[in-house]
Amino acid sequence: MDHEDRQPHRIPTGHGDEVELAIFSPKMHQTHFPSLQITGYLLSIILTLLAFGMVAYHWMPMASLIPVILILAFIQAGLQLGIFMHLREGRGTTWQIPVLALAVSIGLGIVGFSIWIMMFKSGVS
Amino acid sequence: MSTTTTTTTLPPEFQDNLESIRIMGFWVFLTTDLVLFGSLFAVYVVFRSRVGLGPTPHQLFSMGPVLTETLILLTSSFTCSLSLYSARKNRVKGAISWLVVTLALGMSFVLLEIREFTTDVLNGHTWHQSAFLSGFFTLVGTHGSHVTVGIGWAIMLAIQLGMKGLTLTTRRKLYAFALYWHFLDIVWIFLFTVVYLSGIA
Structure with missing residues (x-):
């Protein structure tokens, strides 16, 4: 099969599975400097310390504290998946x-x- | 092994059809592992207030070591991603070095956790004492044993990378290990939040 005229963002697997959600279209993040990894690392440290600070220093009432730190955990999980687990690649x-x-x-x-x-x-x- | 390669903008780990399917298979494994951890989280949350005559979460946890463990694991997740980054730059030495850093951090994490568990047990807080402690030791211990297995895996992977260099197979193995390690990091984030932070809140 000849795939010369294919658009660059399409990945020629040749099995008709090229249909993609535009925002998730696969791309390889490869830069000269691992800036994405460093960003992800710093963000995860900040989120961890933020959640820890909220609990240790009682920044908000108990009723809203648990949901908020859970949301922070989900954000951090999303970061891990998106940046480190290369969800958009492949x-x-x-x-x-x-x-x-x-x-x-x-x-x-x-x-x-x-x-x-x-x-x-x-x-x- | 299939050697059909399509030179595209695909990352190197996905150039080969068969290796791509193996990575997909690893995602399926992670799914089943998530079911395991989900069950243990459910048990823990349900039994959390059943402390009997034993300590409450608030009395048991000391946050200093736990925060250190968390920062160590986050850092190891970062160095693991640098290992893959180096591999994609075709720097095999860099990939091995970052992998060794990752497993050293993983080891210090496990040692800290063992020390924490030993202290609890020496104080008489074994998992026989209450439903809360059973759930706690099972959940955190399962994660710790996963990290321990990961360390063994990283050692073998580092040896293999040293012997064979960056081939299609070793690249895929490194990628799968990275997925595993980041997955354990995600599980720990929830452990940190649900078990430790909620415990002292």
């Missing part, structure tokens, strides 16, 4: 995204529904 997002979506939904399902079901009688603190 042969296209059609490969990893469905597996990842399955993993996240099962994981959140197990944890979320366990908490939910236990709240009825005994309570989860």
Whole structure:
């Protein structure tokens, strides 16, 4: 098969799986200096210290503290996935995204529904 | 092994069809591992307040060492990404050196965790004492054993990189190891938040 006239952002796997979400279109981040990795590292340190500071120095009431540090954790997980696990690379997002979506939904399902079901009688603190 | 390569803008680990499928397979493994950790997180959260006569999370945790462990693991995640970065620049020495740094940081993480567990057990807080401690030791210990396995893997990978250099196979192995290591970092972020930070809040 000849793929000479293909647009540059299309990856010629040759199996018809080139359909991509534009924002997730695969690209290889390779610069002269690992600036992306350093940015990711600094951001994760900042997020960790921020969450730690919130808890250690009681920056906000208890009711909102746990959701906020959980959101910070999810942001940090997203950073790890996007920057360090190269989610946008490879042969296209059609490969990893469905597996990842399955993993996240099962994981959140197990944890979320366990908490939910236990709240009825005994309570989860 | 298939040697069909398509020279494109694809990253080197994905140039080969078969190796791409192997990376995909590793994502599937990570999915099953996430189910394992999800279950343990669920158990922990449900049993967290069941302390019996044992210590509460607030009494048990000392945040100094835990914050150190977290920073060590975050740094090792960073050095692991630098290893892959060097590999993509075709610098095999750089890739091995950063990998060795990564596994050294991983080792110090595991040692700190062992010290933390030993202190707890010597104080009589074993996992027999309460449902909370059972859940805690199982969850954190499973993560720690994953890191330990990762260290063994990194040692073998570093030896292989030294012997074979950067081939299609060793590149893919390094990539899979990086995925594993970053995955463990993500699990630790949630451990840090759900177990330790929520515990002392």
